[in-house]
Amino acid sequence: MSATRDWRDTLREATDLALLGFALALAALPVLTLAPAVATASAALHDRTVSGSWPDARTTFARFGRALPAGLAVSAVGFAVAGAIGADLVALATGRVPGGGPALAVTAVVGVALLGYAGLVAVAVGHTDGRGWRAAARTAARTCPARPGTWVAASGVCCLAGLLAVLVTPIAVPILAGYALAALHAVAARRPLTRSEAP
Incomplete structure (x- = not known):
């Protein structure tokens, strides 16, 4: 028989997500470390979903270090694309x-x-221990046409997070980052693309 959840569990999870958002924002302060920070936070969320517990600090720092080389390039490409569209x-x-x-x-x-x-890529890279950006990009590229509802929902989460980031006080933006990443994981988990469905 499973233990029942009460308001303290909800409050604990809300606090954990807020702390995750602050850690993500702190790691992303040098700007080009945004992608490694997102990958590390996404991997932590994946661990929480699968095992029910957050990774320890040593694991998290090791993941961030491993994510840096490729993640710096991913950040640069992401900023270039965002700048061009803007x-x-x-x-x-x-x-x-x-x-x-x-x-x-x-x-x-x-x-x-x-x-x-990009939101689905962030989720997919979390499933591979915060590494494997190319594989994550391919997984997201397969998911988008195969699960258009998931793609639309992920786009909606990103747009809503962007709108709220403009409206809330600056101190709340990191909290929003943790919640937005958790929402992307929830959206992707509803109907994930399995390897057997891949073309």
Whole structure:
């Protein structure tokens, strides 16, 4: 017979996610360490889901160290793509390039779709101990067309997190990061893509 959960368990999990968000934000302060920080936090969430407990500090620091080399490159590519899409949106919105409303809408949809894809990559890399970005990117690329609802939900989580990050006080943004990553894991866990479904 399983133990019943009460408000203290919920409060403990909420606090754990907030602390995870602060740890993620602290590790991402050098900016290019964002991807390794996300990979490490995602792996910790995966451990919590599978085993019911968080990894110890030694395991977490070791994962972060192993995630750094490839993660720095992933961060650079991510920032470059985000910068390019942001520049396109600004140019279209201000009328500096032709296209008007339709081109602006298409660019915005592409940006939102890429956000959802990036969120699924973050979840997938957590399943591989915070390493294996290429494999995670391939897994997410298979998941998007095979599970469009999951892709849309992940995009929604990322957009909502971005909107809330603008609206809340700056001190609450790291807390939001922990909750957003947990929401992405929850979305992906509803109907995960198994290897047998891969083309």
